[in-house]
Amino acid sequence: MVPKNIAAIKFEVLSPQEIRRMSVAKITNPETYDDDGFPIDGGLMDLRLGVIDPGLRCRTCGGKTGECPGHFGHIELAAPVIHVGYAKLIARLLNGTCRKCKRILLKNERKEKFIEEIEKRIKMNQSYDDIVKEVFRLTKATKKCPHCGEEQVEIKFEKPTFYYEGEHKLTPKDVRERLEKIPDEDLLAFGLDPKSVRPEWFVLTVLPVPPVTTRPSIILETGQRSEDDLTHKLVDIIRINQRFLENREAGAPQQILEDLWELLQYHVTTYFDNEVSGIPPAKHRSGRPLKTLAQRLKGKEGRFRKSLSGKRVNFSARTVVSPDPCLSINEVGVPVEIAQELTVPIYVTPKNIEMAREFILRREHPSANYVVRPDGKRLKVIDSNRKELAEMIEPGWIVERHLMDGDVVLFNRQPSLHRMSIMAHYVKVLPYKTFRLNPAVCPPYNADFDGDEMNLHIPQSLEAQAEAKILMAVQEHILSPRFGGPIVGGIHDHISGLYLLTHGNKVFSKEEVLQFIRATDVKDVPLKDAYTGKEVFSFILPDITLEFKAEICQGCEKCKKENCEYDAYVIIEKGKLLCGTIDEKAVGAFKGLIIDEIARKYGNSEARRFIDNMTKLAIRVITGLGFTIGIDDVDIPKEAEEQIEDVIKKAERKVDELIRAYKDGNLEPMPGRSLEETLEMSIMRELGKARDQAGKIASRYLGDENSAVIMAVSGARGSMLNVTQMVACIGQQSVRGERIMRGYTYSKRSLPHFKPGDLGPKARGFVRNSYRKGLSPIEFFFHAAGGREGLVDTAVRTSQSGYLQRRMINALQDLKVEYDGTVREQTSGIIVQYKYGEDGVDPMKSYRGKAVDVKRLLREIVGGAQQ
C-alpha cells in the first residue's frame, strides 16, 4: 500500500462565496435540540453538519459517528462585521489608500518599484515584511492623493474594531465599501496576495459554522447536555443576528439598530478571540472565560502544541523503576502483568503459522491477546474462542502476542532532554511490578530510584523494530554526541567497589575471587591460590593498552608515575592492570577512559560487555567486602576537634580585627571596590580558609580507609567538602553569593539575637558546627536561608533552560547533513555549513572533540613499547 502524500498546504482568506459554497446548511435557529433531544433543523446541531450522537446518521454523507468527518454550515450576518484578526491591517489599508479614489497613496512609479522588490523577495524566498512596513509608513504620511489630489483625513483606529474619520464613526459597512474599491494591482504593495485575498473579505458578511464534530456536546452524569464553548458563542451570534433582522424589519430606531450591530460585532469578535484587549472576555454562566477559536489553537495546551506536534500512542506502559545489576545494560525488566497487556504483532506466514497458533492456544504468559483479520477487524482472544481462532488464522492475518524475552522496546524517562533519553532495550520479563534497569544506564536517562517512573513503548512494525535495534539500542549510545565520551558507565557502588578491589595490593583467596567473578562471563582464569585485586580486574579487561592519572590523583608537582604513593597512576598493558587504582576516571559515566578506549577499539558491543562485567564484578566485590557508613564514620578524636576549634577561633579573631580596622577607617580598599565590599570579601576569604583548614585536619584524622573519604576521593559520591561539612565545620551560608544580610533593615541585623550593625561571623550566617555536632537554632535558621536559595534557583533554572532548549530545537530542527557533507536547512535549502563542523567529523565518533585520535593509532601501529 502506497500512502497518500500531502505535497503542500496553501493558506488563503475565505471569500463569502467560498464560505457559502462549502456550507451544507444555513443556520438560523439559536435552539440546538428540541424537547425530545433531537437536533433541530437549521439549528447549530443540524444533522447536515455531521453527527456526534451514536445511532444517528449524517444527512450530508450518510456516515455514522466516527465515519462522518463533519461538514461546515454558515450564518448570513444581518450586517457586516469586522474580523478582529485583521482589524489593524484594515486600519492600515484605510490610511494607505485615498479616501476618494481608493487608490494607493503612492505615485505609480514608486508603487511599481515596491512591487518589483516584493516580487523579487518572493522569488528568493525571503521575508518582505520590512518593505510592506515601509509602504504603510509612507502612505500614512501622504497627505494628498497623487492620483486625484484629494486631501487625506487621518482615519483613527480604536481597539479592537472601531474606526473614526475625524469625528465621524465608520460603520463596518462603510469600511467594507471602501475596501471593495481598492484595485487589485495596488494590493501587492501592501503585502496582500491578490490571488488569495480581497481586502473586503476582512469584513465578514457571512460566517462559517464549524461542523458539530469540532464542538461536540457532552452528556453529564445528570443526563443534561453540556454544550461546547464554541456552540455557546455561535448561539449568541445567531440570537443577536436574528434580533437585528427582526428589529430592522420592524423599522426600529437607528440607535437601537446601532447598539445591536455593536453587540453582534462583540460576539463575533469574541468568537474568534476571547482574549482581545480592550473588551471584556465573554464568560460562561459559571464565570469562566469561554475558550473560543484562538484559544483553541494557542499556547502549550492549544491544538498545535498539544494535539498536532505531540500525539498520544498505544502500546505503551509506565511504572516505577528500580535497579537490577544482574541485567545487561541493554535489557529492561518488565513486570509480567505489563508483558501480558502489551503485544507484538506476528505477521502470519506459512513459516510461522504454527508458532502463531501456539500463542493463541496458550492460556498464560506468552499468549496472544488479539488476532487481526486481513480486512482489519480485530478479534479478542478469550478462553472460549482460542481453539476456533487458532484454526481460523492463515497467512496474511496478524496475531498480537504478549511481550516476551528478547523483544525490542523503547524505554524513556522525561524530561527527554537529549536523544539518550529514549533508547531501545531488550525485554526480560520478570516478576513484581516495577521496570528494572541496570544502574549503569541511569546517567543517560538521569534516573534514580527514589520513585522515578519511566515509559515503555513497543515498536509494532518490523521496520521500526529493526531501526530500534540498529540505531537506538543502548550500546549505540554509550558514547555521547555531546562531547564524544562515554555517558553510560559506573556510578556509586560500581566505583567504590572497584576502588576497594584494585586500590593498593590487596590479595584475595581463590574462593573469594571465584565469588567475585562468577556473575561475569569470564571463563578462563589462571589457577592460583590467591589473586591480587588488580589481577581480578584484569580478567574482565579486553586487550587494551592505556596510561592515565586516576581520579584519586593528588596532583603532585612532579608525577612519580608507576611509583605513585597513592597508587593513582594507572597503567594497563595488553589488558593487564599493572598499577594504579580503578575509579571514576577509569569506569565512571562521563569520564570512564577505559570504556572510551574499549568502545573505540572493539566497538559498542564489546563496550557493553565490559560495562556488564564491570558492574557485576563491582557489585559482587562491594557486597563481599562490605561497605557501610554510619555516624561513627564522621567521629574524630578530641584532639582533632580541639585543633579545629582553634582554627575557627583564630579566624574569628582575624575577622574581628578586620571589622575593627574597617570601623576605625584603617582598612585599605581593594582597587575598584568600596570599603564595604573589601571588608566582605576579606571576611569571606578568611572564613573560607578556616573551613578548608578544618577540613584538612578532619581528613587527616579520618584516614584513607574511612568510607566517606573513599567515596569522595574515588568519585563514587560526594566530595571532600561534604565530608568536611559532616565532620568539621559547615562554614559560611550565603544568599546571592554574599553573607546573609537580609532581615531587619532598619536596625541592620539579620536576627534580633544580635546587636544592630553586628558584622561578626555569627551574625552573618557563619555556621561553625558540623552536621554531626548539630546546628544551633540561629545557625539552623541561616542554613535554611541558604538552602532555600538553592531550591528557588533550581526551580527558576529548569523553566529557563527548558525554554532555551525549546527555542533551540525549533530553530535548528530542520538542519541535516546531506550526502555531499554540507549542512542545509530543509525548508529553505540554505547551506548553513559547507562541511559539518569544518571537518565533517561526527562529535560522537570524535575523540573528545578531536577528529582522529592520532596517539591511539600511533600506539596501535608502533606498539606500546615506544612512548
Add this chain to the structure above:
Amino acid sequence: MIDKILSKYPFPESVKLEIKEELEKLNLSADKIKALVDRCYKAYTQNLMEPEEAAGIVAAQSIGEPGTQMTMRTFHYAGVAELNVTLGLPRLIEILDARKTPSTPMMTIKLLPEYAKDREKAKEIANKIEATYLKDIAEIEADIKNMKIIIKPDRKMMDVKELKMDVLKKKIEKSLKVDVFEEDEKLIIQVEPSYKKLIDIFEKLKDLVVAGIKEIRRVIIRKEGDEYVLYTEGSNLKKVIKVPGVDFTRTLTNDVWEIYEVLGIEAARNAIIKEALETLEEQGLEVDPRHIMLVADVMTVDGELRQIGRHGVAGEKQSILARAAFEMTVNNLLEAAIKGEIDYLRGITENIIVGQPIKLGTGDIEVTYKFGGKR
C-alpha cells in the same frame, strides 16, 4: 617527507598538524609513516558524520541538556576579582538571544609592545579610555539665589587625568550648549531665571563625561605574563580600537553585537562560538565546539545577526505550520493567509503535524526492489 605523504590525503588542517607533530617526535621509517597516515585516514573517514544525520537537533540537545546543570548567579571573573561578569545560564541565554547589550559588558584590551611592558604607559592609556565624570574631578554647586552653577575643579584630580581648564570649559559649552565663564579657577554658568532649567543643567553636569569613553566605566590594569592588560567594565569597541597604543588585533569585547557592527558577520560568528564555549567551559560542562559552531552559523547565515527565538531563526522559518507551532500561533496563520503563503511540508514539525514521515535519517530513505532480477 611527512609533508609529502600527508599532502596526498584530504585531511583537515588540524589533523595534519597533529599527525606531523606526533611523527616528528619519533623517528620512523617511511613505511611506518605511510601505515600510520593510512590508518589515520581510515579512522578519519570512519569518523565522518553520516548523511541524513539530524545535526541541528543533536546540536540543540547538546547545548540545551547541560543548561539544566548550570548556575544562575553572577560571579567574579576568573582572575579579575574586581569585575562582576554574568556567567552560567543567563549568559548563555544572552548570547543565543543576540541581545543588543549584554548585562555586563566587558573588554579585554591588549596593548602594543611599546606600551604593554611599562606600567606607567599602560596607565596612561587606561586614563584615556576610562570615562571621567565631571563630578569626579570637580565640585558642582547650584547657587539658587543668583541662578548660577559653580563648578570648582580639583587641581590634583585634573592633573591626574591630564585635563586643562580651557578644555573642560569647551567641553561643557559644547555638550550643554551654555555659556561658561571662568573666574579664579572656577567655572560659572549663568542660567536664565528659570528654576527648572537650573536643576536640569545641574543634573546634566553631574553625569557629564569630560574625558575618556562614556561607556567604559572602569579600567583595571593587570599584569599577565610579561605584559600589562586592561580589563574594562563597559564596552565600546569602535572607540577603543582607535585609541593609540591599543593593539586592536588582540582586543576583545564580550558584546557580540558590537563585534558584528565593527568587525562584521564572520567576526560575530567567531565571537558567539568563543563566548558560548567559554561560558559552558567555566561551568565545567564539556560540549563539542562543533555544536556551538552550528548554532553560531545558523544565527549568522544570511549575513545578519539573528537570535534563536521568535524574532530570529525560529520565527523566520519558511514553514507556516512550524512557526505556528512555535509561538504566536494565531498571528502567523492570519499573516500567512493574506500573503497566500504555501507550506511545502519540507521540515520536521510540518510533517509531524500532517502525520507524514519526516525527511530525516531513515525517514528520507526509500528502498526500491527490482522484480525479476537475477536469482
